[in-house]
Amino acid sequence: MDCAVDVWGMTVARLGRGSANVQGSARVSALTASSAPRWQESTGKPVVRVLDKPTPQTLIVSWCDARSGHYGYQTWRAVVARKRGMCVLTGHLIKAGEMVYKPRSEGQPPANGDAMILAESIHAGKAPAGSSVVSEAAGRRERANAAEGGAFGADPPAPRDVI
Structure with missing residues (x-):
């Protein structure tokens, strides 16, 4: 298992979309993590x-x-x-x-x-x-x-x- 995978991000993404595609979620999470601050990734505002x-x-x-x-x-x-x-x-x-x-x-x-x-x-x-x-x-x-x-x-x- 890749240690760089954002497990929490995958969990939130799967809950939000209802998706069972873990690999796709990991790729989306990795792309998002590199381009936006963590607090901006969340769906809600701080x-x-x-x-x-x-x-x-x-x-x-x-x-x-x-x-x-x-x-x-x-x-x-x-x-x-x-x-x-x-x-x-x-x-x-x-x-x-x-x-x-x-x-x-x-x-x-x-x-x-x-x-x-x-x-x-x-x-x-x-x-x-x-x-x-x-x-x-x-x-x-x-x-x-x-x-x-x-x-x-x-x-x-x-x-x-x-x-």
């Missing part, structure tokens, strides 16, 4: 939420995708786009030379390492259905509430003595 903007050059993003994984609190940094692409938050076309945010990678790049968010969409507060831009203050409130142990920031009720 769920992307901008949680916070701690500095003008960074974003904190929650990324959830069945193929590329879940990054609950991922730092993205502002850079100039080296190639054209698509904004994962709005779906708008990104041209080379535009300011974008990309996942920060230390060592091996993350599975969503080539994803981009158009900086203009963050500054304008644009967010289509299925994604969101959470304000800086709202992001801080969410983290503070989580740190306090409650979704609403309230203390849990005290236990009662049973007699």
Whole structure:
């Protein structure tokens, strides 16, 4: 068996088409893997939420995708786009030379390492259905509430003595 075959991709492809042709699925998967990032191969779009903007050059993003994984609190940094692409938050076309945010990678790049968010969409507060831009203050409130142990920031009720 070829170790380079994407077993998960074959499984998803077979489920989607109802095909029993494993060899054909493997060839399609191999072609797709070489031409598109893993997160773009999936039929569904990743769920992307901008949680916070701690500095003008960074974003904190929650990324959830069945193929590329879940990054609950991922730092993205502002850079100039080296190639054209698509904004994962709005779906708008990104041209080379535009300011974008990309996942920060230390060592091996993350599975969503080539994803981009158009900086203009963050500054304008644009967010289509299925994604969101959470304000800086709202992001801080969410983290503070989580740190306090409650979704609403309230203390849990005290236990009662049973007699």
